[in-house]
Amino acid sequence: MSLNTRVIAALGAVVVVGAATVGTSVAIAAGQTEHSSHRATLQVGTTSVAADPLCWNDGSPLTDDQQDQCRTKANDALANGSLPQSDVRASDRIGVGVSPNVAKTGWWASTNGGSSSQGGQTSLFSYAQGPTFSGSQPAGKLLNSSGKTVITVVEIDKKSESPIAVWYFQTNTKDS
Template identity: 70%
Template structure:
């Protein structure tokens, strides 16, 4: 028994249409119609948040004025509660990831938490290139005593004072 070429062509068409439908459905369901090449992901325990940079100048370094405006925007967003936010408990593990092209330029991440001996700042990830994930660290070490910890992710060359992109996330400590 052999299959007719028309039957084979029809089966092939069904497979192609089905694959296209599934792919389109996944993109639609995730709400992502276009790929963003500058993203950072905050992972807390088993959940994660993906965000575009709060401050970005089309891949060019941010000027001093841009950086000042960025800090003001972040401060206001923190007050308004509009930063990407995740609940955290001290037993959670926290990590940060970035898109491959961000890793290519270089990046680092830190929080405004940590012990006073660290100056109230905790490094989640020291400057590195070509690495997309910081690794997971204990939330107990990096949280701010106020219960609201700001996580900052910066893209840029470590030899430059002007970053290329900046992301902010907020961690809310739960009891």
């Protein structure tokens, strides 16, 4: 028995419509009915966690006072465990992604871990405009010895060199 092209086309249409329906239903069920224009995602191994910026000034550069408040807010969130978190093993790979709007402006990412020759801070992604993903790096090179590593993602206005949005993620080192 062979299928003619008309039957194949009809089956293809049913699959496409069915996939679109399922995809839309999953997004609605997850409460994701709108696209957020300013999100960052931390990818650790095969898992990921997405977040809105912790510090944001409606798309304008953060003032010096807002930057000070941002640091305080980040330290408080770290202390009370409310930063978006992910478990990590030294054998995992870590990467960061951003929304296209963030990539268009420009961004960078770093960790407060890594070798002491780098001052305890390691670049995960140097400033760039356009790319939406940092690529992935071995976690063992990015983690600090405390077992908790903070990853900072910054959308930055290149002209003023001021942050527009700042995200913080925490990784918790687990035994391999």
